[in-house]
Amino acid sequence: xxxxxxxxxxxxxxxxxxxxxxxxxxxxxxxxxxxxxxxxxxxxxxxxxxxxxxxxxxxxxxxxxxxxxxxxxxxxxxxxxxxxxxxxxxxxxxxxxxxxxxxxxxxxxxxxxxxxxxxxxxxxxxxxxxxxxxxxxxxxxxxxxxxxxxxxxxxxxxxxxxxxxxxxxxxxxxxxxxxxxxxxxxxxxxxxxxxxxxxxxxxxxxxxxxxxxxxxxxxxxxxxxxxxxxxxxxxxxxxxxxxxxxxxxxxxxxxxxxxxxxxxxxxxxxxxxxxxxxxxxxxxxxxxxxxxxxxxxxxxxxxxxxxxxxxxxxxxxxxxxxxxxxxxxxxxxxxxxxxxxxxxxxxxxxxxxxxxxxxxxxxxxxxxxxxxxxxxxxxxxx
Numbered sequence: 352x353x354x355x356x357x358x359x360x361x362x363x364x365x366x367x368x369x370x371x372x373x374x375x376x377x378x379x380x381x382x383x384x385x386x387x388x389x390x391x392x393x394x395x396x397x398x399x400x401x402x403x404x405x406x407x408x409x410x411x412x413x414x415x416x417x418x419x420x421x422x423x424x425x426x427x428x429x430x431x432x433x434x435x436x437x438x439x440x441x442x443x444x445x446x447x448x449x450x451x452x453x454x455x456x457x458x459x460x461x462x463x464x465x466x467x468x469x470x471x472x473x474x475x476x477x478x479x480x481x482x483x484x485x486x487x488x489x490x491x492x493x494x495x496x497x498x499x500x501x502x503x504x505x506x507x508x509x510x511x512x513x514x515x516x517x518x519x520x521x522x523x524x525x526x527x528x529x530x531x532x533x534x535x536x537x538x539x540x541x542x543x544x545x546x547x548x549x550x551x552x553x554x555x556x557x558x559x560x561x562x563x564x565x566x567x568x569x570x571x572x573x574x575x576x577x578x579x580x581x582x583x584x585x586x587x588x589x590x591x592x593x594x595x596x597x598x599x600x601x602x603x604x605x606x607x608x609x610x611x612x613x614x615x616x617x618x619x620x621x622x623x624x625x626x627x628x629x630x631x632x633x634x635x636x637x638x639x640x641x642x643x644x645x646x647x648x649x650x651x652x653x654x655x656x657x658x659x660x661x662x663x664x665x666x667x668x669x670x671x672x673x674x675x676x677x678x679x680x681x682x683x684x685x686x687x688x689x690x691x692x693x694x695x696x697x698x699x700x701x702x703x704x705x706x707x708x709x710x711x712x713x714x715x716x717x718x719x720x721x722x723x724x725x726x727x728x729x730x731x732x733x
Contacts, residue, residue: 431548607650
């Protein structure tokens with residue numbers, strides 16, 4: 352049994368949407384269904400199997416995320432890259448053309464440039480809606496953006512991209528990981544598909560790898576056919592952990608937003624910092640776009656030290672903030688994109704994407720913000 356909570360607001364949806372209430376016990380939490388074998392035929396005539404993305408624990412996540420993103424249905428994957436790759440290979444074939452945002456997460460960029468092209472898909476890279484419009488070809492099938500982007504926090508006009516896609520009959524896809532459905536709902540702005548690395552904010556506790564695709568029922572049905580063959584599903588225990596994390600998403604994101612805004616303003620005034628990338632700052636080149644389409648500006652920022660040689664000193668002196676990979680957890684983390692997420696790009700590619708050797712990315716956690724400000728102050732020094 353599940354509940355219909357379509358009239359609830361986001362914080363309530365995080366807790367109640369999709370929950371599987373077990374009639375035998377009346378427990379408040381969805382049970383963990385560990386079976387890989389289910390009776391068939393059965394009363395509902397369902398062929399349930401984990402690789403078919405239709406177990407109770409998988410469907411709980413799908414219903415909850417569909418409700419939060421204002422979509423019709425969803426699929427939950429074993430990682431964000433599994434979600435992205437399955438969507439792209441399900442929608443594109445040899446001879447097709449797809450246009451991607453210039454500054455993408457490094458893993459996505461490598462997938463696009465190495466794997467899609469190997470399978471005969473033609474690609475273009477664009478940044479603004481105008482550039483996307485110019486890049487369109489008769490064989491264009493898909494537009495893909497990431498907003499805010501990783502790691503320089505660029506924001507694209509989602510409504511303009513969606514309008515362009517509708518006009519030309521193209522599938523519009525957005526990676527909404529940095530924003531979360533609490534801060535931004537691209538489907539309401541006209542997008543067809545929303546992707547998340549659920550490893551990050553959706554789970555929020557740095558202990559689960561997962562990905563999610565949210566879209567219309569028709570697109571999800573088509574995607575499920577391919578996903579079943581590719582086998583990138585999430586197991587029941589991880590689904591349980593992800594559901595538990597989602598229940599506090601709205602609460603966590605509010606604190607991420609608040610802390611990141613304060614840290615961005617602090618770093619902006621520091622003499623050792625050349626530039627701060629945070630869409631909540633009026634000086635950010637895409638602030639007007641972000642203010643128009645986001646309810647909050649998120650917990651991610653990056654900043655560039657004037658002297659790249661000071662990066663290692665900064666990493667070594669931090670005491671509260673942890674130098675580590677990944678993002679979106681309750682703890683604050685920093686990394687250097689040129690050495691981590693974007694290390695496989697060429698120096699010229701990194702330069703064009705605004706990723707210098709002195710760029711530091713910060714996943715701002717939910718600690719007391721005064722502790723974060725003091726930690727960065729002492730680590731950066733004068």
